Amino acid sequence: MMSQMEGGCPLDYNTITDLFLQRNMIREATAFLLDVLKPNLEEHAFLQTKVLEINLVTYPNVADAILANGMFSHYDRPRIAQLCEKAGLYLRALQHYAELPDIKRVIVNTHAIEPQALVEFFGTLSKEWALECMKDLLLVNLRGNLQIVVQAAKEYCEQLGVDACIKLFEQFKSYEGLYFFLGSYLSSSEDPDIHFKYIESAARTGQIKEVERVTRESNFYDAEKTKNFLMEAKLPDARPLINVCDRFGFVPDLTHYLYTNNMLRYIEGYVQKVNPGNAPLVVGQLLDDECPEDFIKGLILSVRSLLPVEPLVDECEKRNRLRLLTQFLEHLVSEGSQDVHVHNALGKIIIDSNNNPEHFLTTNPFYDSRVVGKYCEKRDPTLAVVAYRRGQCDEELINVTNKNSLFKLQARYVVERMDGDLWDKVLQPDNEYRRQFIDQVVSTALPESKSPEQVSAAVKAFMTADLPHELIELLEKIVLQNSAFSGNFNLQNLLILTAIKADSSRVMDYVNRLDNFDGPAVGEVAVEAQLYEEAFAIFKKFNLNVQAVDVLLDNIRSIERAEEFAFRVEEDAVWSQVAKAQLREGLVSEAIESFIRADDVTHFLDVIRAAEEANVYHDLVKYLLMVRQKAREPKVDSELIFAYAKIDRLSDIEEFILMPNVANLQNVGDRLYDEELYEAAKIIYAFISNWAKLAVTLVKLKQFQGAVDAARKANSAKTWKEVCFACVDAEEFRLAQICGLNIIIQRLMTWRK
Secondary structure, three states: OHHHHHHOOOOOHHHHHHHHHHOOOHHHHHHHHHHHOOOOOHHHHHHHHHHHHHHHHHOHHHHHHHHHHOOOOOOOHHHHHHHHHHHOOHHHHHHHOOOHHHHHHHHOOHHHOOHHHHHHHHOOOOHHHHHHHHHHHHHHOHHHHHHHHHHHHHHOHHHHOHHHHHHHHHHOOOHHHHHHHHHHHHHHOOOHHHHHHHHHHHHHOOOHHHHHHHHHHOOOOOHHHHHHHHHHHOOOOOHHHHHHHHHHOOHHHHHHHHHHOOOHHHHHHHHHHHOHHHHHHHHHHHHHOOOOHHHHHHHHHHHHHHOOHHHHHHHHHHOOOHHHHHHHHHHHHHOOOOOHHHHHHHHHHHHHHOOOHHHHHHHOOOOOHHHHHHHHHOOOHHHHHHHHHHHOOHHHHHHHHHHOOOHHHHHHHHHHHOOHHHHHHHOOOOOOOHHHHHHHHHHHHHHHOOOHHHHHHHHHHHHHOOOHHHHHHHHHHHHHOOOOOOOOHHHHHHHHHHHHHHOHHHHHHHHHHOOOOOHHHHHHHHHHOOOHHHHHHHHHHOOOHHHHHHHHHHHOOOHHHHHHHHHHHOOHHHHHHHHHHHHHOOOHHHHHHHHHHHOOOOOHHHHHHHHHHHOOHHHHHHHHHHHHOOOOOHHHHHHHHHHHHHOOOHHHHHHHHHOOOOOOHHHHHHHHHHOOOHHHHHHHHHHHOOHHHHHHHHHHOOOHHHHHHHHHHHOOHHHHHHHHHHHHHOOOHHHHHHHHHHHHHHHHHHHHO
16 A cells, blocks of 8 residues: 555645544554654654654653654644643653743652653753752652752752752751752862851751761861851760861860760860860860869869870969869879979969978979069069079069069179179169169178179179279278178279279278288379379388388478488388489488488489589588498599598598599599699699699699609609799799709700700
């Protein structure tokens, strides 16, 4: 039959189809149409629709297979959609409907739609339609359709938007949906809100282990928000809350929550197993919550050496509950702990309990002086000083003693420390407490000291600070009063020298009262400072008589006092200084007398010159006779002869020249002659047989006969002439004649030669 149709004129497919249908040959009509409609032409749209209609009414499975095969494209889709819906082929209906109300009406028939196919269908919808359909599914059967919606949300979350999906589940308060949806997305998200919502949904759905895991592993949830939620949720297991609070520093909040909810075993577990380092914070909060001390003590002892002492002490100290730690600290000490924080805390407890705290502060080698000292300041400043002294905490000790007017303790400490920088600090001009400090150093600290090094350091500090008046106070206290350093050589020196510099009115008193100082050096300084009377007193005190008389002569300029002093000490060197001064002042006779007392021959030239100028030959003779006993000088012997002549002691001259001497008699004779001391000259010339000079000298003496006799011995024409002329002038013609004859004889003898 088909062959006949194909060989003849074109067939009317619709007529043939009707023939089959009139005879109720549904299957044959279907087979025919499937065969002829294979080309899937647009002009066969009616027949494509028809074959689907007849099968959807009679054989829905066949229609479903035809649609599944996808061989037709031009049929009436709305019509087929309606028929699919009536036939219960809801998935095919969904695939053919193009309007949202239709889709929403059909899609709720999830009991008849394969879930995976439905999930895949959501991928064909727009974001808005998909969300609307998901909402309808949840509205119709929240519990039954939740897994399909969750699966669709997970599959298409990028297209739908995570926030939109979350909002959908939240709209229906479906924490289970949120939990399953966010669980797949969590590992790839860093959004704090996503992580929080996952924790929240897990908690509300009873997934405690998952809550514990995420709170322990995730780094992205909002800690504060999560903590607050978990506290409100009051889960039977506190581990999630412990994770959050431990990781993000909410330990006090955690402790308060656990304590108020009577979850003490979790407190113990946290401190002992999770984080012993946070035990101090736990203890602090328990104290705030007025937890029984026995529980807290037990908690502390259960951790013991794992517990950080310093923060624990801080927490207890802030609450004035340090004594709570007594047993714990004593236990650590008994185990040999040298931890500074342990000993600091124990020291604070001992101080608060007033259990012989000074013994602890001075003997315990392990505590921190600054920490414990600071603790003592408000309780007992003197104990603070003990602690600071032990640790040499200079600045802290100075501050606490200033603040509490403990200047005696401050002074003792500074003196004992012997530290130049510390001295410099307390002696600074801008230190408002400097005067009080100095008063205590002077009145107490140094007089008590037995250490020369301490005294030396203090004195040096006062000198460095340029405090001469205060230094005088200090030195007076330890030198003039009965102290261990009263006779100290250096301190006595320093006291006088400082007074010379700063307060000269005190110097004389010091000189009179002190005995063990450097007289020569101090005396020289006094001279330089023009303290002449003080210098004189110093030199006199130390039997430095030459220096003393020099002060009288050179500085005080009193020869009278110098002479009196020389009479008192009867010292050659002193008389010598006096003599020289008298000589300079023109007191020649006095000077000669002093030189004689001094037995000083070293200045004979000056004495001779001065005596001749002053015409004090009597004194000069005495001096030169003394000099001759010590020195054999031609000048001395010559001057002695001349002095004898000047005072007309001719017999002494005659006696002297007969004695051994080193006088230059010729020169002396000539000098005597020139000075018209002819009698003395006659003695000298006669002694040395200088007949020519003797002749002229006798002429001067008008001893003409003697002159002629001397001329005869001289036998010199010149001498004869001089004597001759003198005789003529004196009208001694007979003698002149003798001289003339001798002149002629001398002339004749000369011609003969």
